[in-house]
Amino acid sequence: xxxxxxxxxxxxxxxxxxxxxxxxxxxxxxxxxxxxxxxxxxxxxxxxxxxxxxxxxxxxxxxxxxxxxxxxxxxxxxxxxxxxxxxxxxxxxxxxxxxxxxxxxxxxxxxxxxxxxxxxxxxxxxxxxxxxxxxxxxxxxxxxxxxxxxxxxxxxxxxxxxxxxxxxxxxxxxxxxxxxxxxxxxxxxxxxxxxxxxxxxxxxxxxxxxxxxxxxxxxxxxxxxxxxxxxxxxxxxxxxxxxxxxxxxxxxxxxxxxxxxxxxxxxxxxxxxxxxxxxxxxxxxxxxxxxxxxxxxxxxxxxxxxxxxxxxxxxxxxxxxxxxxxxxxxxxxxxxxxxxxxxxxxxxxxxxxxxxxxxxxxxxxxxxxxxxxxxxxxxxxxxxxxxxxxxxxxxxxxxxxxxxxxxxxxxxxx
Amino acid sequence: xxxxxxxxxxxxxxxxxxxxxxxxxxxxxxxxxxxxxxxxxxxxxxxxxxxxxxxxxxxxxxxxxxxxxxxxxxxxxxxxxxxxxxxxxxxxxxxxxxxxxxxxxxxxxxxxxxxxxxxxxxxxxxxxxxxxxxxxxxxxxxxxxxxxxxxxxxxxxxxxxxxxxxxxxxxxxxxxxxxxxxxxxxxxxxxxxxxxxxxxxxxxxxxxxxxxxxxxxxxxxxxxxxxxxxxxxxxxxxxxxxxxxxxxxxxxxxxxxxxxxxxxxxxxxxxxxxxxxxxxxxxxxxxxxxxxxxxxxxxxxxxxxxxxxxxxxxxxxxxxxxxxxxxxxxxxxxxxxxxxxxxxxxxxxxxxxxxxxxxxxxxxxxxxxxxxxxxxxxxxxxxxxxxxxxxxxxxxxxxxxxxxxxxxxxxxxx
Numbered sequence: 001x002x003x004x005x006x007x008x009x010x011x012x013x014x015x016x017x018x019x020x021x022x023x024x025x026x027x028x029x030x031x032x033x034x035x036x037x038x039x040x041x042x043x044x045x046x047x048x049x050x051x052x053x054x055x056x057x058x059x060x061x062x063x064x065x066x067x068x069x070x071x072x073x074x075x076x077x078x079x080x081x082x083x084x085x086x087x088x089x090x091x092x093x094x095x096x097x098x099x100x101x102x103x104x105x106x107x108x109x110x111x112x113x114x115x116x117x118x119x120x121x122x123x124x125x126x127x128x129x130x131x132x133x134x135x136x137x138x139x140x141x142x143x144x145x146x147x148x149x150x151x152x153x154x155x156x157x158x159x160x161x162x163x164x165x166x167x168x169x170x171x172x173x174x175x176x177x178x179x180x181x182x183x184x185x186x187x188x189x190x191x192x193x194x195x196x197x198x199x200x201x202x203x204x205x206x207x208x209x210x211x212x213x214x215x216x217x218x219x220x221x222x223x224x225x226x227x228x229x230x231x232x233x234x235x236x237x238x239x240x241x242x243x244x245x246x247x248x249x250x251x252x253x254x255x256x257x258x259x260x261x262x263x264x265x266x267x268x269x270x271x272x273x274x275x276x277x278x279x280x281x282x283x284x285x286x287x288x289x290x291x292x293x294x295x296x297x298x299x300x301x302x303x304x305x306x307x308x309x310x311x312x313x314x315x316x317x318x319x320x321x322x323x324x325x326x327x328x329x330x331x332x333x334x335x336x337x338x339x340x341x342x343x344x345x346x347x348x349x350x351x352x353x354x355x356x357x358x359x360x361x362x363x364x365x366x367x368x369x370x371x372x373x374x375x376x377x378x379x380x381x382x383x384x385x386x387x388x389x390x391x392x393x394x395x396x397x398x399x400x401x402x403x404x405x406x407x408x409x410x411x412x413x414x
Numbered sequence: 415x416x417x418x419x420x421x422x423x424x425x426x427x428x429x430x431x432x433x434x435x436x437x438x439x440x441x442x443x444x445x446x447x448x449x450x451x452x453x454x455x456x457x458x459x460x461x462x463x464x465x466x467x468x469x470x471x472x473x474x475x476x477x478x479x480x481x482x483x484x485x486x487x488x489x490x491x492x493x494x495x496x497x498x499x500x501x502x503x504x505x506x507x508x509x510x511x512x513x514x515x516x517x518x519x520x521x522x523x524x525x526x527x528x529x530x531x532x533x534x535x536x537x538x539x540x541x542x543x544x545x546x547x548x549x550x551x552x553x554x555x556x557x558x559x560x561x562x563x564x565x566x567x568x569x570x571x572x573x574x575x576x577x578x579x580x581x582x583x584x585x586x587x588x589x590x591x592x593x594x595x596x597x598x599x600x601x602x603x604x605x606x607x608x609x610x611x612x613x614x615x616x617x618x619x620x621x622x623x624x625x626x627x628x629x630x631x632x633x634x635x636x637x638x639x640x641x642x643x644x645x646x647x648x649x650x651x652x653x654x655x656x657x658x659x660x661x662x663x664x665x666x667x668x669x670x671x672x673x674x675x676x677x678x679x680x681x682x683x684x685x686x687x688x689x690x691x692x693x694x695x696x697x698x699x700x701x702x703x704x705x706x707x708x709x710x711x712x713x714x715x716x717x718x719x720x721x722x723x724x725x726x727x728x729x730x731x732x733x734x735x736x737x738x739x740x741x742x743x744x745x746x747x748x749x750x751x752x753x754x755x756x757x758x759x760x761x762x763x764x765x766x767x768x769x770x771x772x773x774x775x776x777x778x779x780x781x782x783x784x785x786x787x788x789x790x791x792x793x794x795x796x797x798x799x800x801x802x803x804x805x806x807x808x809x810x811x812x813x814x815x816x817x818x819x820x821x822x823x824x825x826x827x828x
């Protein structure tokens with residue numbers, strides 16, 4: 001089954017929002033073996049919507065549309081769909097009751113005329129009731145092709161997709177797509193390519209191989225498609241088995257198993273150990289990323305964000321003399337931060353970051369992009385110095401990736 | 415001038431990366447008055463690239479392509495462009511020298527054959543040298559239409575766009591697009607729409623108006639287009655002046671002025687005051703968001719991420735008895751956290767979050783989604799209780815948005 005995704009909204013075309021809906025839809029369709037040929041973003045314009053839908057239906061068996069279903073006048077998707085399918089809007093009594101209930105129970109405001117209009121829906125579509133909002137999903141069939149229209153609010157779209165669209169599609173999809181992605185840290189893509197050149201040349205045509213470089217790591221993806229999932233998996237695994245010995249020094253795990261934050265969490269829990277962090281230049285990003293994973297409270301005790309130098313002394317307890325002698329961005333201060341936070345939080349591991357994200361130099365004499373990372377255990381401390389370039393956001397994200405890499409490697413040895 | 419963006423990469427179509435390149439390009443083109451008609455994402459496939467390019471050139475004067483320019487075999491964009499423009503690849507000596515220098519100075523590894531191949535470029539294109547990487551940009555002209563091909567690595571793409579593409583386009587673009595976006599917090603879109611209905615009806619056809627609801631806030635955007643920027647601005651401002659009295663209780667500022675994190679920073683600096691945070695359920699996200707803005711170290715001293723309950727006692731110094739009597743997620747503990755962090759960091763403001771992001775209840779008897787936020791000053795403390803639903807990531811992000819809203823409103827009163 002082939003699919004196209006159409007995202008509707010002027011906010012996408014002026015760059016006011018990042019189109020994460022397309023990412024989610026692509027992931028979910030791929031997982032059940034539906035290949036996404038194209039993602040198209042267009043404005044809230046009736047003619048554009050109709051044209052894009054027509055083009056998409058020529059190439060694909062399934063078109064998933066998001067956006068343009070809100071109660072306000074700037075939303076045009078329902079009108080466009082009615083014109084395209086030669087349909088008209090009728091009041092759906094079940095949806096009207098559902099909307100009324102939402103306003104009574106959650107919004108705690110009276111329902112108004114705009115809200116009521118959201119129960120006006122195309123007569124030919126199967127209606128997908130939106131448990132978390134007032135914009136219903138719609139499923140049209142025409143010449144054996146499926147057109148599904150979903151709201152643009154990510155939370156509501158995801159709910160409808162997971163609960164009401166994917167289960168139905170899964171029944172009809174006979175093919176499987178298998179993606180396996182190896183996470184590597186520490187070597188650039190061209191040098192990996194050189195190293196694995198003869199392995200790559202031997203890959204059969206039906207296995208696609210891609211390099212995805214990003215902020216200090218390169219992901220290597222093998223993909224294949226077919227009707228027998230077990231067979232495809234076995235074939236890919238066979239090639240991975242030959243790849244692994246070539247990259248064992250840079251390989252940290254599989255992305256599909258879990259993001260690196262989740263792999264770290266799993267290892268901490270398995271070893272029954274705990275973590276505390278002293279973040280400086282990363283400003284809280286490490287803690288924020290780790291705590292996005294449910295269950296993180298089982299091992300992550302907390303952090304001290306010592307953004308201002310004085311906090312490194314007063315809250316973390318780093319010796320004033322050490323800061324004066326070595327400066328805040330130094331090996332010695334980094335080590336002190338990691339040890340002190342470990343001791344203060346009484347955790348198994350203490351991690352620290354201190355560096356200069358720029359654009360100004362602050363209290364330091366080092367260059368912009370200089371970052372020290374330390375990992376402290378009771379009997380051991382590792383400190384490394386990096387230069388992550390001169391772009392503030394990249395420096396922060398590269399530091400976070402490097403912390404995760406160092407931490408994972410350190411616990412894997414336990 | 416009308417534009418289309420084409421993003422190339424299988425990783426987009428299987429949802430492995432979020433297409434932030436499209437967002438950036440849309441923003442930058444809009445800023446200089448170029449209207450983006452469509453964003454299309456397709457796979458690394460020569461036929462698809464040629465077809466999409468042909469379709470785009472029918473409707474648009476400018477096509478910006480990103481991706482597929484890497485040194486490895488999965489990248490096909492240069493081949494597709496050569497076929498499309500009936501061109502051939504030739505070695506560009508300047509680019510070869512540039513690549514050699516990058517490997518010598520930064521990568522500190524010898525240049526290999528794959529790297530050298532990146533100096534092979536189409537003979538008919540104007541080459542845009544990539545100061546931060548080895549994949550050059552290319553600019554083709556055909557029948558007065560512009561086709562610009564840029565690398566997919568966001569940092570390199572942004573550099574080429576800002577330094578080498580936008581300055582040239584600006585000279586040719588005669589029209590202007592003005593977007594003004596009002597940030598509102600605390601009222602849903604349908605209720606805003608009802609409140610401003612008669613204002614909205616009076617808007618002229620050439621001003622587009624949109625509602626952008628997201629995680630506890632609604633952005634209201636007015637857009638217009640024309641050749642006289644001053645006139646468009648004046649016209650939009652005139653309508654905003656009539657809108658503001660209707661939404662004064664929910665309006666916090668303009669998005670174009672600055673993101674809310676920057677507005678907070680500006681007010682802290684203007685008032686010469688400082689901030690410290692005690693984050694629990696938000697895990698570091700507040701600090702991370704504030705420190706993404708350069709200059710944040712001037713007012714943001716740091717945080718304590720008291721993720722584990724014991725840290726609330728031991729590091730923050732919240733009274734054990736208070737936690738036992740009221741539980742960790744309570745008004746009393748929230749107030750204590752905000753006051754203690756303010757005193758410990760010696761800051762003007764102390765902010766705290768404590769809540770249950772789920773999926774499990776943890777140490778608390780409150781419902782999932784319950785969050786307390788406190789803002790403490792020397793002589794005053796504000797605490798509010800919220801229920802942000804039952805979706806972990808949404809609870810965290812809604813909490814962060816609410817903290818920014820409460821903090822901004824509090825400082826605006828100074």
